[in-house]
């Protein structure tokens with residue numbers, strides 16, 4: 001598994017140079033956009049439900065400690081073991097220790113973005129534990145030695161044709177044909193044995209229900225159930241912001257989450273897992289561990305509480321023009337797209353990641369489609385402000401903005417400078433267009449610049465009197 | 468065009484022309500003046516104006532933005548309305564000045580009062596003035612791009628279409644992804660030029676696919692971005708600010724050569 005490397009610009013160059021990537025991204029995100037739009041259209045109460053969903057999350061965020069304690073009490077009562085981790089290292093150590101104590105050689109894992117966030121695949125590999133990804137898309141990227149590029153469709157960067165090649169190379173039983181049915185069949189056979197041979201199953205959680213101590217997983221493939229039920233030990237890793245007051249709240253949020261993610265009313269499997277196998281149960285794990293991870297979230301409570309509403313639905317990725325152009329790996333963090341550009345600086349530090357909040361047109365579509373109305377553009381701009389104050393922005397940019405702002409605050413000087421600049425720019429024009437202009441190559445590299453007029457509007461007004 | 472702007476009860480409108488119109492396309496400013504007058508406004512153009520400060524604000528340079536914002540507030544406070552031919556600049560003043568001065572009670576109050584009377588041109592004409600253009604014709608097919616700030620910060624969507632429906636001979640064609648960003652994003656388009664290029668490339672394809680003669684919109688930044696890309700790709704689509712069509716001042720599209728000062732001869 002290799003995380004994306006290089007600078008942001010290098011990763012962007014690589015992404016933009018890959019024509020296949022655009023095809024793959026457009027298939028996945030285009031489908032998702034169409035289906036979401038249809039689902040929203042078909043649900044007259046969507047606007048009200050969205051406001052209610054934001055309020056539900058805000059309530060649990062405002063009383064997070066209270067509900068987390070309630071969750072812990074109820075989870076313990078159900079026989080689960082609850083662990084608290086401040087950071088990724090602690091979280092990974094807890095998971096690895098549980099695996100070791102269980103003498104685990106093979107663990108199955110169902111898709112969990114938190115697992116990616118804390119680097120769990122890496123930690124398991126380091127401990128010599130064999131990891132089998134059971135989500136189909138995660139299985140694909142495990143074969144390819146990659147990290148997820150989308151939070152709902154981890155293999156969104158790969159076309160079906162690509163995947164067929166991977167399966168042909170790696171599967172013991174190759175797909176009989178390259179249609180979806182044969183390929184899924186081949187993957188199912190490949191994974192089936194591991195489902196039942198695994199010692200430990202690791203999952204994430206979509207919700208932590210305070211009222212019951214249950215955790216809720218929402219999937220389409222049923223792999224979460226097969227990951228968590230047959231093995232002796234089930235480990236859940238979850239960020240503490242997944243807490244909700246009640247099962248009813250979890251179900252209300254599910255309606256928004258699933259429609260926003262895939263456009264369906266519900267996924268195939270919505271499962272509440274509560275405690276280990278009880279006497280008389282036919283199946284279930286002997287041990288049920290829940291690892292609750294902070295990793296910056298308690299700081300976000302004061303700094304950016306709205307971001308803790310995030311349901312990880314992926315709608316903001318699907319509707320983001322930047323994500324659609326460069327794909328998930330270019331972002332360099334576990335979470336890509338608008339929500340990733342807000343979160344990655346929290347996890348990896350702003351200095352390393354200042355490009356993320358900057359590489360955004362602030363067009364606001366992400367907020368418009370977000371099922372819990374997170375003001376993503378405001379938060380991204382907030383990071384820019386912090387980056388500017390901390391001096392992380394490039395020197396030339398700072399100088400240019402300062403110089404421009406100096407003139408812009410002084411209309412007379414500004415107009416004098418403009419009277420020099422406009423005629424000078426006109427010298428570079430051929431016909432009505434300028435195709436290359438010194439100091440403006442950022443513009444002219446991609447597009448022509450219209451030839452400016454000989455004099456500005458305000459100059460014309462001044463000369464001609466009031467209109 | 469009939470001038471009804473001098474009746475005693477005409478509102479006094481301060482035209483915030485925007486830095487891009489001022490420097491790059493005065494014709495939009497002249498068109499805005501003509502439209503506002505036709506809509507019964509008394510139009511004044513304060514010379515002490517430059518830019519709304521958005522390039523600095525969106526770069527995170529709040530302290531550098533404040534003097535610019537204060538100057539806009541001072542200049543336009545005396546008017547009944549501030550009107551700008553741009554959803555992006557009007558949105559900056561309306562939505563973001565109050566944010567900028569959140570910790571400064573005195574300027575916050577002034578910012579809020581100015582925000583309350585700030586409008587984007589096309590929505591002002593329809594929503595505040597109930598205006599429809601009379602006797603304007605433009606025999607062409609056109610498609611429309613909804614610029615993001617106007618659309619999402621100010622709800623500008625129906626108004627330009629209502630206005631354009633009164634233009635005789637103009638056929639409006641739907642644009643695939645009309646609510647999708649064109650990749651301009653102010654300084655974004657030069658800071659991340661290659662990403663912007665990929666985004667505007669897709670936009671240009673969608674525009675060309677409509678087969679429309681004209682591409683219209685309400686924000687010069689986006690229009691220049693799309694027009695520049697269409698030109699680079701050799702497309703024949705002519706690009707105008709909606710105000711230019713509505714005012715019947717559409718002799719020269721963006722990037723079409725005129726002689727002398729723009730605006731004057733483009734009637």
Ligand code: SF4
Pocket residue numbers: 260309310311312313314315316317339366369370371372373374
């Ligand atoms: S920020 Fe909103 S749209 Fe994006 S993943 Fe989170 S909940 Fe979904």
